[in-house]
Amino acid sequence: MSSTYFKRFRMDADLAAPRDRGPLPPGYRFVAWNEALLDVHARTKFRAFRAEIDATVFPCLGDLEGCRRLMREIRGKPGFLPAATWLVVRNDAYGDLEWCGTIQGVVDRLGIGSIQNIGVVPDHRGRGLGTSLIEQALLGFRSHGLRRASLEVTASNSRAVRLYHLLGFRKAKTVYKIVDAEPAPVSVEPAGMHLVAEAACL
Numbered sequence: 001m002s003s004t005y006f007k008r009f010r011m012d013a014d015l016a017a018p019r020d021r022g023p024l025p026p027g028y029r030f031v032a033w034n035e036a037l038l039d040v041h042a043r044t045k046f047r048a049f050r051a052e053i054d055a056t057v058f059p060c061l062g063d064l065e066g067c068r069r070l071m072r073e074i075r076g077k078p079g080f081l082p083a084a085t086w087l088v089v090r091n092d093a094y095g096d097l098e099w100c101g102t103i104q105g106v107v108d109r110l111g112i113g114s115i116q117n118i119g120v121v122p123d124h125r126g127r128g129l130g131t132s133l134i135e136q137a138l139l140g141f142r143s144h145g146l147r148r149a150s151l152e153v154t155a156s157n158s159r160a161v162r163l164y165h166l167l168g169f170r171k172a173k174t175v176y177k178i179v180d181a182e183p184a185p186v187s188v189e190p191a192g193m194h195l196v197a198e199a200a201c202l
C-alpha cells in the first residue's frame, strides 16, 4: 500500500496590524452564520473544493456528504465562532440566490483564531471574494478580542499561499499530511516531519 505526503504550511497573522478590509464587489453580500445555513456552507464548500488539490489531501472535501460531516464537526467544536463564519451570495439574472463562497472560524485552545476552510466557487474567483471573506473572518476574530490568526494550506496551492501572504499571513511551520492509497489504521511519522492533525477533516 502506498502513501503520499502532502507538504502543508501553517501560516500566522498578527490581528493587531492595521487592516484594509476588502470591500465586496458590487452585487455580492455577506450572510452571517445561522444554524439553518449549515447545509449551504457544506454545499458551497463542496463546489469550491471538489476539483482542487485539497480534495485529494482531505478526500471529504471532494464529497458532498463529507463536506456535511465536516461542517457538523466544525460547528460542534467548542471554539466555533459565528462571527468568523460567513457566506457570500449574490442574486443571479433570474433573482435566485447564488452561493459563491464560504469561510469558517474557530478559536483554538491557545486562543488563536483558526480559519478552517475558505472556498470560492470557480465561476466567482479572481474578483476579490476570497480576500473579502478572509478579512471578514479576521474582523470576527478581532471583535472577539483575539490577537493572532492561523490557517493551514497545501504548499502546492500557490494561489492560496500567495493570497494569504498578501493578506499578512507568514509561514510559521511546515507540516505533512499523509494520504493512504487505501484506508490504513496506523501512520508512521518519518524523522523530521510533523504530521497534520487528522481532526482537520473527517
Ligand SMILES: CC(C)(COP(=O)(O)OP(=O)(O)OC[C@H]1O[C@@H](n2cnc3c(N)ncnc32)[C@H](O)[C@@H]1OP(=O)(O)O)[C@@H](O)C(=O)NCCC(=O)NCCS
Pocket: 025, 048, 049, 052, 054, 117, 118, 119, 120, 121, 124, 125, 126, 127, 128, 129, 130, 131, 132, 152, 153, 154, 157, 159, 160, 162, 163
Ligand atoms: C484560494 C481562493 C479562496 C481564492 O479566492 P478568490 O476569490 O479567487 O480570491 P481573490 O479574488 O480575493 O484573490 C485571488 C486573486 O484574484 C486577484 N483579484 C482580487 N480581486 C480581483 C478583482 N477585482 N479582479 C480580478 N482579480 C482580482 C488577486 O490579486 C489574486 O490574484 P492572483 O491569484 O493572480 O495573485 C479560491 O481560489 C478557492 O476557493 N480555491 C479552491 C479552494 C481552496 O484551495 N481554498 C484554500 C484552502 S487553504
